[in-house]
Each structure stands twice: as C-alpha cells, then as structure tokens.
Amino acid sequence: MTHTEPSAGVQAAIDGLAARFGSRLSRAEAVRAQHGAVESWLPQALPDAVLFLQSTEEVAEAVALCHRHGAPVIPFGAGSSIEGQVLAPRGGISFDLSGMDKVLAVNAEDMDCNVQCGVIHQNLNEHLRATGLFFPVDLGAHATLGGMASTRASGTTTVRYGSMRELVLGLTVVMPDGQVIRTGGRARKSAAGYDLTHLFVGAEGTLGIITEVTLRLFGRPEASRSILCAFEDLPSATTCVVAALQSGLGLNRIELADTLQMQAINAHGGVALPERPTLWVELTGSAPAVAHDAALFVELAQGSGALHVEAADNHEAANRLWRLRHNALYATRALRPGIKGISTDVCVPISRLPDCIAEIRAEIDKTDLIAPLIGHAGDGNFHLVLMFDPDDAQETAVARQINARLIAIALAMGGTATGEHGVGLGKMGYMQAEHGAALDVMRQIKRALDPSGIMNPGKIFTL
C-alpha cells in the first residue's frame, strides 16, 4: 500500500504533536520505515510520523489530539508482531511505546506485578530474578508485554500457565477519545461486570491503547526434567501428548517437530537424532513430583510406540536438547539460504492434530514448497514455515494457497486460523469464515468504543 502525503487531519495532528512533543515526533523516512515494515506477506505501509511517548498521561494527551483531528493511531511496542499489526495502511501516527519500560510494582506476596506496556518480557524476568518469581509466557521474540497482551500472545509454556489471556489481571487503557480507564484489578478473580480486560487483550490496539499491564507471576519451580522422544509417526506422537495431558503430569512444555524439521535440525546442529516426528518435553515441579512424572511420561511414550527416548540427566544435557528446539527456525532457514520463510499458525483440538497435519502435508507434497513443522503440541498449535521466495510470484502464490488451505482445514476441524500470532492484516481475510455472524458483533463493539475509527484502523476486520 502506498501512502505519500498526510491527509489534512493527519497533518493537523502532526503539527499539534510536534508543538507539544518536539523532537519526540519524527517524520524521518528511516524512522517511519522502521515502524512500517514487518517480515510477512505484507508490503510495507509507513506511518506519516512516529511519536515516542513516556507515560500514560502523554499517551492520553496525544490520543486526544489525534482524536480531534481524526488521525489514525497505531500503537507500536517492539515491532515483533508478524501479521502486520503495526503497519499503517491508512497512514497516521505510530505511537512508539518502547520507552514506557518501567516495572512499576512487584507484589511478591500476591504474586503479581504492574508494568508499563513497553517492558520486554525477558527484561521483566531479569528484574524478577531476586524474588524467586517469574512471568511464564515464553516466546522467542523480544516482544513488549503491551504488545503481547494486545495480540493475546502465548508460547512454549502455555500448556502449563496459559496464554496472555490467563495471565493478565488488569490493564490501564487509553480510550480512543483520550480518556484513561482501569480494567480488572489485583484481586485474583472478580464477577463485577463485563470483562473489559479480556476485551482489550487480543484487540490489537483497535479499541484503545494498553499503557499498563497487571500480570500474574509464579514461583520458580524447584526441579525440572527434559525428555526427547521420537515416534514412528505423528499419530503415535499425539497419542502420547493426549495421554500425558489426561494424566495431569506437570508438563511445562511439550513441543513437536516433524520429520522434515528433524532432518533440518540434524543438518544444522550436527546431531544425529532420529528423523521421525519428535517431542521435546519438560516437566517441572517439586523434585519428587518431577521424578515421578518423568518416569510416568517415559512409560506413556513407550506405550505410544516411542522409538527413541532420551532423558537429560543434568542441566547441561537439558540445555543441549532445548537449544536444538530453539534453533529450529535457523535450521529451517538453512534448508534454503537467503529465504526467511513465513510461519502459519493454526490451532486445532488436539485429537485432530494428526489429521490436520496429514491433510496439509498431502497438499504440500503436491508442490515444490519446503515447509517443516514445529509446534506447541499440548495446545494443538503448530507452525509450518513456508520457505518461498517473496520475489517469485509463482512460489508466493503456491505458499499463499497452502496457507489458505491449511486454515480451511483447521476451521473445518473446529480450530482457529491463529493460535498465537493474531490477525493484523495478514489473517483478516479468514475472519468471516472463522467467526460468521460473530464478526459483526466485533464490528459493533469497534464502532461503539471507537466511533471515529482512529484506533489502528483497518486491522482484524473491515468495518
């Protein structure tokens, strides 16, 4: 999408913001480009200006000003989202909130904390180290907690602790007219009215800007044990996952890779693991519980026909196993140097996982596309990294077609187009099929809370 000159309203907003915020409003091409491009299917779409903000009050003031002029506002955290959530297809002002990076309060007794939206999740955990507590949502990217809340992010430990949906207790939100509200609170539960917190979690900045997040924290587990096991085929691996989930084992992570992914890992990591569907498992808890659960898991794996079971006896061996998992994306990229690939993100009921994967694999096998699979098996969420050359129109068309086909398969199985990456611009086209008449309810909500339509316009759905 090309967008060259600001509209009159945006220009007025820029003038007003420049007068108020001085050099913290930037119109430099490089800064705009940095806030208007992502690694995805999507072409870059630059904002007209980028505003660097430091506090809820500043955000409120700036939003009120943009509201007066009808200028689009696009919240920006670390820019690590992958569906174009931060792009500015209609121009407007990108609000860079990365400077709002203070941990405001840690309440160890209540096991919660309150942070500004720009805090990076890894930095929060660094900050918490001395308390014995940690924040469990673990995704590879250096994402901000505000952005993670806005996209309802999750990751490898969701099987144990849940996604941002389960972990956000309350929010401070700047509404589209600049009014500041608090949602939720510090009580562990509440039945007091509509759950506004969970309306803003996952709204991708289309209803307001999250400026503070109250999060649940957890005690660091006393012990952990990691196990890698390979199976003859995918159904055997998922049978093992289902058994482990039903037995209530202390699963902290249960990750799945397919044969192609394992071939890539062997080639890239210089290891010789079985080139078969593989699970990485981490069990955490008290030392006796972990020992018990690990033994039971190995039994379940063998009962499901595991060909190879490797339990890490010490911390170092465990790290070695998990490094292979964490480097999976690099291993994938090495399959086709120069190509970064785009990740799919469907999520299905676990019982449908083998069928879902088999159906799309059959489709992929009819093409030349390379697409290894890695996934959060405990959540029924997996990613195929589609390795295509975005400059090659035909390859791009094939990759798009596989992505669309995969989403159709997942929806037919009662699943969702996106388990954790969100909708942004990239998945908008699938929302009608996924939500049907409920999409209109989302539109009604959007119109009610943002009647002038300035908050991250054109994302999730068209109005």
Added chain:
Amino acid sequence: MTAHDALSALLGDRFTTAQAHRAAHAQSETHVTGGLPDAVAYPETTAEVADLMRICAAHRLPVIGWGAGTSLEGHALALHGGVTVDFTRMDRVLDIRAEDMLVRVQPGITREALNRDLRATGLFFPVDPGANASLGGMAATRASGTTAVRYGTMRDAVLGLEVVLADGTVIRTGSAAPKSAAGYDLTALFVGSEGTLGLITELTLRLHGQPEAVSAAVCGFATMAQTVDCVIETIQSGLPMARIEFLDPAAVAACNAYSGQTLAETPLLLVEFHGTPASVAEQAARFGEIAQSHGSTGFRWAEQPEDRSALWKMRHAAYPACLAARPGATAIVTDVCVPISQLAQAVEETRADIAASGIPGPILGHVGDGNFHAILLIDPHSPEDRATAKALAARMATRALRLGGTVTGEHGIGIGKLGYMAQEHGAAWPVMGALKTALDPLNLLNPGKLVPPHDA
C-alpha cells in the same frame, strides 16, 4: 398477532402466564427481591430461543434468562416484567470429546448432572460453587467456588459459546481449539455479562482428568494473620492445592452445631490436594510443615474418603449451618475479594465491624483467591437489622476497593451490587454501558442490571 399469541404459537403450553409459574420465577435465595415476569417460557432448542427473542424484540418485551435460580444477587428477577426464559428443558450433554478434554452442553444442565454424565470418562468439570447451579447461569455470572484456586473460574473453563443476540441472531464465539488469537474475545465478554448482552444457548467447556488420589486436611490457627501467612507461603511454594477454604470461629461454631463436628472454634483452614498417590502424599506432608511453621493446631488428615466427604459436606453445608445459627433469619451474603496480602486486614477489620454491629455474621471464604463471604443474619421482619446489615456490607465493599479488591469475587452484580459499580470501575463503567447499548440498543436483555441506568 400479539406477543402472547406469537409465543404461544411458538411454544404451545411451554409458554405460560400462569401465576404460579410467574411467581416461581420471581424468587431468589437471598434477601434480594422484586420483579414479576409477565410470562415464563420453557424453550427446548436454540432455534426456539432465537424465535422467542425475535418476537420479544418486535414487541419490545424484556427477556430474562433463568437457569436453576440459585444466583444470590437477584440476577434473574424481572425488574421490568417481560418473559423469563427458563432453560431447564435445555439440559443435555451434546458432545463429550474425551481426547480433547472438552464437553459441549446446553445451558440448563446442572454441574452435578454434568459430572454424573462424565463419571465414566475419567474426566470432570471442576468449577464448584456449592449450589447445584446450571452451567449457563454459572457462565453468565462468571461463577467460581472452592476449586478456583486450582482450576480457575468459569472464565477459564469456558472455551466457546453459542449465544442468541438481542435481535435473535445466533452467533458462536471461541472455538474448540485450546487457544486462539483470532479477534476480540467475545467468549470472555459474554461470560459474566449476566444475560444483559445475549442468551447463552450452548457452552463448550474445558474438562480435567479426575485425580487419581485426593487427600484433605483441616487445621486451626490462633490468629487470622497466621492463617493467611500459611496460605501465602503455601501458594508461593507452588503447592497445587485443589481447594483451600477458611472459616472464622463463628462459622466453625455454626458448622459444628449443624453438622455434628467437634472442631476447635478458631480460624480454620480446610485444604484438599489432587494428584497421584505419591504427589498427594508429598504435597500433604509439605503443607503440614508449612502449617506447623505458622503455628497450626489440631492438624488432622482426612485420608479416608468418608472422612473427607464429611469435611466437605460440612463446608458445603456452611450456608444452611450459618442460617440455622439464628433461627428464622434470612441472610445478606457479602462477596468481596482482595489481593491475598490484604486478606488478613480485610477479614480482621470486617470481623471487628460485624462484632460492633450486634448482627451475627460468620465469615468463610476461598482464601486462596482472597475471596470471602460474611453471612449477615438478619431478622427478615426487622428494618433495623436490614439497614445495619446493608451498612456493614457497604463498608465491606468500600474496604475491599480501598485494599485493591473487588466488591464481588464470584456472585456477580445482579441488583444487589449495582450501587457499587461506579465506585469500583469509575470511567470503565460507562464503557460497559456503551457495549450494552451497541449490542442491545432496545435494552431488552435483563434490563436494569449491571450497566449504568439509562437515565443516569
């Protein structure tokens, strides 16, 4: 055609204006009263609910959902007349998916009936508010109960819904996938909306494996502070308690009298652990150590199923036990929830306040969540009692908000707590009002509840 004729044509004798049916749906289990529906409908399918809603919308008739009638804040009372939709005939389990640990149910099924149907699967539905409530009602009020500390509330348990909107449109929210990042979380919006945004006609619920082993214990403490410190340390050490319940000395006395127990009348904790035999034994031992380090007395394990069930029966009978402590009394039940670090202070201040009031008010609570209830026992014929109790409840609500909490942890707003919404939510309350107006512009769904009144 009149609304009456249209609804009769739709539902036959399952639509009634008989006084007995209307009166039966104008009652609540607590002090909250008022409102008589003009008629009661007993639909059997989603399609009937949608048709009913369209007819009522065309005739501008209020529609009030009704499950088991166990809500405590007058949620289901027909303040402005209209049609009460009784879901008791929509009580089927539609689909059990054991591998996915999911179940799809109609809203009228009660949680006890659901768990009976699940028994053979090795799975169970954990949310346990005590009352044998309907699942639709539990979702509508974001209910929880004794097991929320381990398994969460209805917010965590509901994966998806089918909802009939104010214009009769049927939508589905959520999916059968364990998580999703696809757009607004409408499921979470309808859970806890108390029938003001739509009528829940189907629920997809998350299930859990029946624990292989269960153990329970009871122990007393000299002070409330010691009790809470014990709970905080237990939670921080990551011990996965399935339940941890608190009773104050007055509640223990009431339970002793009612259930024939002989527990020491001190602040008391009841705990339960779920897991494998080995993990339960280990957790129990560690809890015992923690409790002892906080000065616990009268520590007793209930390892036999019959001892355990006697303990929990006593806990679940605490409400009638408290009522029996003052014969002829009716109760005003409070429901504040505070950060756990503030719990000892909240309970101590509340106890002193109750003691000074002259009204009996045993306290019990879901201490792991920071949620507690005072059962304020009033003479239903005494306006003074009622005024005193209401003033006590109001001070408890203000106290909870001052301590960073909420006026209702699990009972919801209904009529009883509407007066605290502005105080609790400030500028966020009108946002709720804006959502209500957007989804129910004619204000037909359970009018007079939850959102700012139209003339405000």
